[in-house]
Amino acid sequence: MQTASYMQKLLQIEWLKLKNHRPFIIIASFFTLGVFTINYVVYILNNTINKVQGAALIKSSNPYDFYYTWQTTSYWTGWLLLLPSLLIIILVTNEFTYRTNRQNIIDGWSRSQFIEVKMMLALIVAVCSTLLVVLSATLFGLLSGSSFSTHGISHVFFFFLKALSYNVIAVFISVWIRLTGFAIGSFFIYIGAENFISILLNNNLSLKLRNDYNIDLGSLGDYLPMNASDGLLTFPDNPLKTIAKSALPTDYTWLVACFAVAYLVLFFWLSKRNYLKKDL
Amino acid sequence: MEILNIKNLSKNYGTVQALKQVSFSVPAGTVFGILGPNGSGKTTLLGIVMDVLKPTSGTYEIFGQSPTADQRKQIGTLLETPNFYHYLNAVENLKISAAIKGRGVDDIDRVLEVVDLAKRKNSKFSTYSLGMKQRLAIGAALLGNPDVLVFDEPTNGLDPVGIAEIRELIKKLSKEGKTIIMASHLLDEVEKVCTHVAILKQGTLITYGDVNEILINEDVVETSAADLEQLYQLLQRMPGKLSINRKDQVVQVNFSSGTADLAAVNRFCFDAGITITHLQLKKKSLETKFLELTH
Structure with missing residues (x-):
């Protein structure tokens, strides 16, 4: 109870910073609009394609039918997640640029409180994004006419x-x-580099281990920090996924999910350690 | 009671030693100036005390205890530059400071009046001049009427009227019994408002103590005679002198400002059988004293 009240106080202060911050309002609005737009476009395209293919196929293959809608909406909205990440980068680096993080500490926040509130912000943005997915999935699921x-x-x-x-x-x-600027650049370079390493691992090491040594560890690229969570989201009946499954038949979904959680803890710890030790 | 107690504080930036084993303490109720030229380590010292910089070695205590974030809430601080959210106005920025400090929300209008920003309180921080930004930072430090204030170069960016106002404000706060720690490279500023001073030079503490003992204005009487050693021994007994020293071919006798009497010095020497060949009154300015200490 005390922790909740403590966090609530920190977040109220964070809200004072955010509520009039134009980039926050713009990016949050774009993301909210984007979640519904991307799913609406996919929903309409799918309906159009199915109508062309024949009315009989519509019911059986609509990716927004319950229960596919959870997976479909999650998958397509996943493509928009760069927007909230960019927002987080802008919000955190601005504190360094304008040295307001120093002022927060001078005014009486501990260094731990500063980094904890930023992590809480990351969590809240993720929760809000997820709520939008739930809302969107439910909306398009119901629109598709399924129960x-x-x-x-x-x-x-x-x-x-x-x-x-x-x-x-x-x-x-x-x-x-x-x-x-450097942080945004590094973020994109990191995404590209991790995807590149992931492809190398999957195409070479994963298959080699399975074919030559009969060791099946799944797609090794999926154990990298971003891919661990990326790999969990797939389009329903994705043919590429089917091919991957045939090459590496074991389903390591929950192991990968555990890796994703472990990476979250690791990045939190590394961020906190950096902020506690360095000059501000 | 000591408000701040610094023990052997050192800070290195790579190979550069910004602070070297600095130790001193700040008594309660004083206006404590930290004086030194640019780059002497004043801001580094206060940055460490405010936990925005990490010391390489050494410790410090605030209110006689190991430092904590909660102690900083009891201290109003302006460190180096005014740091505010550029897209927020003065009131919104002060609300954040007050919320972090856990006090002072009701005090916002008062402090804006004190620093003469009431008329611009709804303007965004990004539209402020340097002087206005500095005023807002001082206003933020005053939030909640703290008993201890830390000002790092408080008159930076202010015009002469603004400088005079801030000096008067500091004196007024001091009269209210507040402890003020003020870093400055301006000797004049420290001399005018401080009761105590610590002088830093290239990260080393040169001296510290009562400002009247360290930055005293002195009259210097320069004398010379055929037998310099005999003159030096005699002037040791000169009534009213503060100190005496030999320098090249002269003996310098220091008196409190306005008390040196050349005729009395001449008579004192003549009565003792020493004929003075050179007698000159020099005023030792604070600047000279400061330069002597820091160069």
């Missing part, structure tokens, strides 16, 4: 994990790099 079902809602949890991972990595990079 409500929570079956398959675990994909929304995977979305939450991905959103949180992106946001926490954004905080981590911001705390270490401190300059907005």
Whole structure:
């Protein structure tokens, strides 16, 4: 109870900073609009394609039918998660640019409180993103004419994990790099580099281990920090996924999810350690 | 009671030693000036005390205890530059400071009046001039009427009227019994408002104590005679002198400002059988004293 009140106080102060911050309002609005727009576009396209293919197929293959809607909405919204991550980078690095983080400490926050509130912000942004997914999935699921079902809602949890991972990595990079432009650049370079390493691991090591040594560890690229949460979100009946499954048949979903959580803890710890030890 | 007690504080930036084993304490109720030229380590010292910089070695105590974040809430601080959210106005910025301090929300209008920003309280911080930003930072430090204030170069960016106002404000706060720690490179500023002073030079503490003992204005009587050693021994007994020293071919006798009497010195020497060949009154300015200490 005391911890909740303590966190509430910190977040109220964070809200004082945010409520009139134009980039926050713009990016949050774009993201909210984007979640519904991207799913609406996919929903309409899918309906159009199905109508062309024949009315008989519509019911059986609509990706927004319950229970597919959780997975479909999570998957497509996942593409927009760069927006909240960029917002987090801007918010955290601005504190360094304008040295307001120093003032917060001078005024009486501890260094731990500062980094904890930024991590809480990352969490809240992830929760809000997830709520938008729930809302959007429910809306388009009902629009598709199917009956409500929570079956398959675990994909929304995977979305939450991905959103949180992106946001926490954004905080981590911001705390270490401190300059907005460099931090955003580093974030994109990191995404590219991790995807490249992931492809190398999957195409070479994962298959080699399985074929030559009969060791199946799944797709090794999925164990990297961002891919751990990325890999959890797939489009329903994705043919690429089917091919990957045939090459590496073992389902390591929950192991990968555990890795994603472990990375969250690691990035939180590294961010906090950096902020506690360095000059501000 | 000591408000701040610094023990052997050192800070290195790579190979540069910004602070070298600095130790001193700040008594309660004083206006304590930390004086030194640019780069002498004043801001580094206060930055460490405010936990925005980490010391390489050494410790410090605030209110006689190991430092904590809660102690900083009891201290109003302006450190180096005014740091505010540029997209927020004065009131919104002060609300954040007050919320972090856990006090002072009701005090916002008062402090804005004190620093003469009431008319611009709804303007964004980014539209403020340097002087206005500095005033807002001083206003933020005053929030909640803290008993201890830390001002790092408080008159930076202010015009002459603003400088005079801030000096008067500091004197007024001092009369109210507040402890003020003020870093400055301006000797004049320290001399005018401080009761105590610590002088830093390239990270080393040169001296510290009562400002009247360290930065005293002195009259210097320069004398010379055929037998310099005999003159030096005699002037040791000169009534009213503060100190005496030999320098090249002269003996310098220091008196409190306005008390040196050349005729009395001449008579004192003549009565003792020493003929003075050189006698000159020099005023030792504070600047000279400061330069002597820091160069």
